[in-house]
Amino acid sequence: xxxxxxxxxxxxxxxxxxxxxxxxxxxxxxxxxxxxxxxxxxxxxxxxxxxxxxxxxxxxxxxxxxxxxxxxxxxxxxxxxxxxxxxxxxxxxxxxxxxxxxxxxxxxxxxxxxxxxxxxxxxxxxxxxxxxxxxxxxxxxxxxxxxxxxxxxxxxxxxxxxxxxxxxxxxxxxxxxxxxxxxxxxxxxxxxxxxxxx
Numbered sequence: 001x002x003x004x005x006x007x008x009x010x011x012x013x014x015x016x017x018x019x020x021x022x023x024x025x026x027x028x029x030x031x032x033x034x035x036x037x038x039x040x041x042x043x044x045x046x047x048x049x050x051x052x053x054x055x056x057x058x059x060x061x062x063x064x065x066x067x068x069x070x071x072x073x074x075x076x077x078x079x080x081x082x083x084x085x086x087x088x089x090x091x092x093x094x095x096x097x098x099x100x101x102x103x104x105x106x107x108x109x110x111x112x113x114x115x116x117x118x119x120x121x122x123x124x125x126x127x128x129x130x131x132x133x134x135x136x137x138x139x140x141x142x143x144x145x146x147x148x149x150x151x152x153x154x155x156x157x158x159x160x161x162x163x164x165x166x167x168x169x170x171x172x173x174x175x176x177x178x179x180x181x182x183x184x185x186x187x188x189x190x191x192x193x194x195x196x197x198x
Contacts, residue, residue, distance in 0.1 A: 005198060027072075068122075
């Protein structure tokens with residue numbers, strides 16, 4: 001069984017304004033002070049990524065190891081709800097391979113995996129299995145593109161070897177494409193970006 005694709009509506013605008021640089025700084029210096037201060041000053045807006053419950057003043061008791069990655073995981077919940085997950089489940093890799101047969105505006109991985117947040121010395125990846133963002137400004141462009149490419153996908157991509165390699169039939173692949181379109185449609189309507197992980 002492969003990795004399960006998970007996707008969350010994510011407030012990338014405020015994340016970029018308030019937390020992005022803190023994460024880069026904390027990760028680059030391996031110093032958690034600024035992250036802990038951010039969590040404490042936003043306690044009422046942050047929840048546990050493990051339980052989805054609001055944090056209390058003794059939230060640090062819930063930490064498993066207190067690493068920068070884990071603290072980032074907590075801090076990011078200010079911008080999304082861990083309980084509201086919607087993704088491509090196990091069909092993501094076959095769909096990604098199929099999309100590589102299309103000419104697209106962005107690098108193919110961005111549509112399914114998002115873009116990583118990284119600096120020279122740090123990559124944000126709390127779960128250790130990959131994490132990426134699709135930013136709000138790109139959502140409408142990607143949504144329109146995916147809608148426009150549906151027929152081309154149906155004609156060209158379903159004949160590729162990906163459905164054989166990934167043990168997925170054409171109906172499942174079409175459903176995965178439609179699900180991806182739906183995810184971007186919802187993000188566009190809600191004016192949110194996406195957080196994608198496994």
